[in-house]
Amino acid sequence: MAIDKKEVSEIVEAIGGKDNINKATHCVTRLRFALADEDKVDKEKLESIGLVKGSFSANNQFQVVIGQGTVDKVYDEMVNQTGIGEASKDDVKQATEDKMNPLQWAVKVLADIFIPILPAIVTAGLLLGINNLLTGEGIFFEQAVVEAYPQWSGLAGMIATIANTAFTFLPALVGWSAVNRFGGSPLLGIVLGLILVHPDLLSAYSVATAEEIPTWNLFGLDVQQVGYQGQVLPVLVASYILAKMERYLRNKVPDSIQMLVVAPVALLVTGLLSFIVIGPVTFTIANWITSAIVGIFNFSPILGGLVYGGLYGPLVITGMHHLFLAVDLQLISSIDGTFLWPMVALSNIAQGSAALAMMFVTKREQTKGLAFTSAISAYLGVTEPAMFGVNLNYRFAFLSAILGSALAGAWISFRGVLAASIGIGGLPAFLSIFAEHWVSFFIGMAIAVAVPFVLTFIIGKSKRQEA
Incomplete structure (x- = not known):
């Protein structure tokens, strides 16, 4: 699909013009800028542009949410229009590092290390989920599939070997x-x-x-x-x-x-x-x-789930959620599963549900379309469009998502839900959950869907939101 070149030039103008851009790159969904002066950004004008689904500043990078696939074309067109040299993510990161405090630097370093290996971890998680379907008891039959159909045991064993390699x-x-x-x-x-x-x-x-x-x-x-x-x-x-x-x-x-x-x-x-x-x-x-x-969650699993489930959304805004990737992997190694990642998946779902409710609340067609597409993205584990494009613009939607995520986190923490791997977010995350915890996790998913949607819808209608 072709993009509107005029809108690309409007993006450049809204962020202060090409002279305000020190470095620019992009990730899967966002344009990332190292700007000379972020005060020159006209956020109201920027977020009125059709291609833009939201914007925010984190770790001294100004980021513009565009969307998966489209962001590549927008970036290429921006490079053509402005004449700025294409920069790598490392170039942009280096341009912003001098402005960071020690905590921001530590968070950024962990993100730089773990994000590149996430595709391998996600792949391993998906394959482990398939293996769980074949070897778990009580999923399709009273006994495991490989016991009911022994001819499938060889395939299950090979899948397990392939899946476990990334963790081994x-x-x-x-x-x-x-x-x-x-x-x-x-x-x-x-x-x-x-x-x-x-x-x-x-x-x-x-x-x-x-x-x-x-x-x-x-x-x-x-x-x-x-x-x-x-x-x-x-x-x-x-x-x-x-x-x-x-x-x-x-x-x-x-x-x-x-x-x-x-x-x-x-x-x-x-x-x-x-x-x-x-x-x-x-x-x-x-x-x-x-x-x-583990001791904190053993002492009060409900409180632990409430706090982590509720705080995960705000942690994403600061980028500090990357710190917990290492903790998840350590938990998997130490106790053969992580109770943190399931709450991450439910936070994704909660943000998507709040955005979906905004589609029924708002009267603006542009916001309706953004709310719908960003909700789907969040349900599949990518929450930036929903968070920055919709929910944060209407604080009651973001707060509703936080409350839904906290309640869902408290429930699954109380039930002791564990994931065998990380990386699979949103609705597909059940594949990474141990099969014996599926019922509890699905109840948590229902909470994460219903609470943010209902609260956002009711509050939005009471405000007669005109967004």
């Missing part, structure tokens, strides 16, 4: 992304991650039941031969050290012998530090963090 070698994925983010060679990051899950090591999953933990003797120091399967924190810290050491050596070692020195020395030193210091210390810290979070 998670440190390799994180190592690749983290070392790349910290300025090192991604290939060395992969090798570092694989070292931490080498088959000669005792699996992290077997430590608790092992009769004896094997050790290396390093000049009188006993070092445990333990792997870090499913762990995030050890490989994050090790990747940072590896990248910094590699960059240091590249600056100091003559070019003629760099291949013989840089990678071997950086990898050997980082590997030794990983097994001697980094791994044991960060593994302990990760267990403390996991125990603390």
Whole structure:
């Protein structure tokens, strides 16, 4: 579908003109700008443009929500019209980093590391969902499908192997992304991650039941031969050290012998530090963090669900929701499932339901169309168009979504709903939920659909909203 070139020029004008644009790039749904002066943005004019579904500023980036697919064409046309050079996401991020405080920087770093590996995690989650359908009891029959039809067991086993690979070698994925983010060679990051899950090591999953933990003797120091399967924190810290050491050596070692020195020395030193210091210390810290979070939800699952379910929407606005990707993965490794991700999926649904209600409340055709399409997007796990294009513009809609998400979160937390994987949001998220929790999760979905929709509709009608 062709785009209106005039509207693209209006977008440029509304954000202060091309002279106000330091760098520009785009993601799946949004244009991302590093602007010279955000005060020059005319938000009212910007959001009256048909192509624009919302705008917001986060982490010193000004972002304009366009929509999946269309954003690529808008960006290309904007580059043609303005003559600004195409920039990568890294270019825009670098242009905004100097303005960040330490917390913003930490959140951004985690987002930069985990977002690139999400496609692998989402794929693994979907395949695990299919495997659950084949191996779970009481879904289609009283017994599992593979028990009723043994000829399907081979297929289920192969799917399980393919699905579990991303989680089995998670440190390799994180190592690749983290070392790349910290300025090192991604290939060395992969090798570092694989070292931490080498088959000669005792699996992290077997430590608790092992009769004896094997050790290396390093000049009188006993070092445990333990792997870090499913762990995030050890490989994050090790990747940072590896990248910094590699960059240091590249600056100091003559070019003629760099291949013989840089990678071997950086990898050997980082590997030794990983097994001697980094791994044991960060593994302990990760267990403390996991125990603390689990303890909070065990103490009061309803309160925990209310707080996290309600806060997730506001966390998305700040970008801080990326912090919890690492927590989800740690929970999956430690307790074989995460109780946080199901609440994320319900938050998606709640935002979509509030946006859908606005379609029946508003009298403006443009807002009706935006509300409908953004609701579908949120129901499929992408909430930015619904949040920034509709719900935040009408605060009662956003607050209704938060309340619905909080109540749904409290319910599924009380029922102990767990997800086997992360990445699948919105309505399809049930595929990542353990089959024995489906009934409770579906009730949570019903709450997330009904409460925001009804509240938004009633409040909107009482206000006689003219949006």
